[in-house]
Amino acid sequence: MKLSLHVSVMVEEVLRYLNPREDGIYVDCTLGTGGHSLAILEKTGGRIKLIGIDWDEEALRISWERLKEYRGKINLVRANFADIAKILKEQGIQRVNGFIYDLGLSSLQLEDPYRGFSFLREAPLDMRMDKRGKITASHLVNRLSRKELEDILWSLGEERWAKRMAEFIVEERKKSPISTTKELVEVIKRAVPAKFRRGKRTHFATRAFQALRIAVNQELDNLEKSLSEAIGFLFSGGRLCVISYHSLEDRIVKRKFKKVEGKELRILTPKVVRPSFQEIRVNPKSRSAKLRAAEKL
Numbered sequence: 633m634k635l636s637l638h639v640s641v642m643v644e645e646v647l648r649y650l651n652p653r654e655d656g657i658y659v660d661c662t663l664g665t666g667g668h669s670l671a672i673l674e675k676t677g678g679r680i681k682l683i684g685i686d687w688d689e690e691a692l693r694i695s696w697e698r699l700k701e702y703r704g705k706i707n708l709v710r711a712n713f714a715d716i717a718k719i720l721k722e723q724g725i726q727r728v729n730g731f732i733y734d735l736g737l738s739s740l741q742l743e744d745p746y747r748g749f750s751f752l753r754e755a756p757l758d759m760r761m762d763k764r765g766k767i768t769a770s771h772l773v774n775r776l777s778r779k780e781l782e783d784i785l786w787s788l789g790e791e792r793w794a795k796r797m798a799e800f801i802v803e804e805r806k807k808s809p810i811s812t813t814k815e816l817v818e819v820i821k822r823a824v825p826a827k828f829r830r831g832k833r834t835h836f837a838t839r840a841f842q843a844l845r846i847a848v849n850q851e852l853d854n855l856e857k858s859l860s861e862a863i864g865f866l867f868s869g870g871r872l873c874v875i876s877y878h879s880l881e882d883r884i885v886k887r888k889f890k891k892v893e894g895k896e897l898r899i900l901t902p903k904v905v906r907p908s909f910q911e912i913r914v915n916p917k918s919r920s921a922k923l924r925a926a927e928k929l
């Protein structure tokens with residue numbers, strides 16, 4: 633199966649807010665298939681240093697190829713961006729001109745039939761973005777208590793049927809472990825009353841899958857920790873751009889910026905920036921994107 637390259641979101645807006653300058657040092661904390669990095673390198677004629685971070689080895693492999701023209705200018709690092717301070721220290725970098733975060737999953741990951749991110753594809757219940765991680769979705773679904781599962785589905789997925797889903801999961805796994813996406817979708821389907829499944833724009837398993845993915849990859853904790861550390865590395869006048877796709881992520885970014893506004897950062901996006909209609913039409917996956925940017929004082 634041929635996997636398509638991820639279509640980068642809000643590239644023009646990222647370039648406008650990041651405003652990359654020649655000779656600067658830029659960090660792409662979510663390299664993915666390298667689309668934003670490539671745009672930054674092209675914009676500056678490659679006259680920058682770019683650190684690209686991703687914890688998914690496949691993403692790094694693809695980006696290394698895609699950015700090959702700029703190999704002398706880039707360092708690609710397989711790591712969790714939560715460890716940004718450690719990563720930069722190891723690279724001997726003390727100050728940075730700009731950070732970009734484009735959170736969540738790439739299409740490459742979502743569409744990979746073996747990774748279990750999509751409820752539309754039969755796959756082992758995995759959902760790790762970093763295959764070295766010890767916790768999979770299968771661990772959570774088969775080992776957490778009913779209450780813990782309900783909490784994840786409710787707090788990370790805002791799933792209205794969280795309680796019923798958790799009850800149905802616990803009942804099902806007494807018979808045999810739930811080990812594939814298809815098995816989980818079947819249980820979720822039974823937990824959601826039929827009239828709430830039909831005619832909805834959002835698939836009944838969307839929120840549950842999203843919640844489990846966020847929990848498996850500890851996405852909110854990683855973002856919180858990384859942002860705090862990254863701000864400390866910015867030069868005065870340096871920029872930080874974050875694209876999020878989930879209200880909980882966006883809330884973390886918004887609160888973090890607000891907390892240090894006037895002390896460490898100047899907010900460049902008093903109102904969150906959304907993709908244009910034109911972009912959403914061409915790339916519907918961009919529709920939930922929200923961009924926030926700030927400048928170091």
Ligand SMILES: C[S@@+](CC[C@H](N)C(=O)[O-])C[C@H]1O[C@@H](n2cnc3c(N)ncnc32)[C@H](O)[C@@H]1O
Nearest residue numbers: 640662664665666667668686687712713734737
């Ligand atoms: C939406 S994609 C980025 C796409 C990229 N901007 C592009 O234009 O191709 C998000 C990427 O961030 C990576 N990622 C998510 N959380 C991460 C983390 N905590 N540490 C490192 N990489 C992470 C994912 O593995 C994925 O490849």
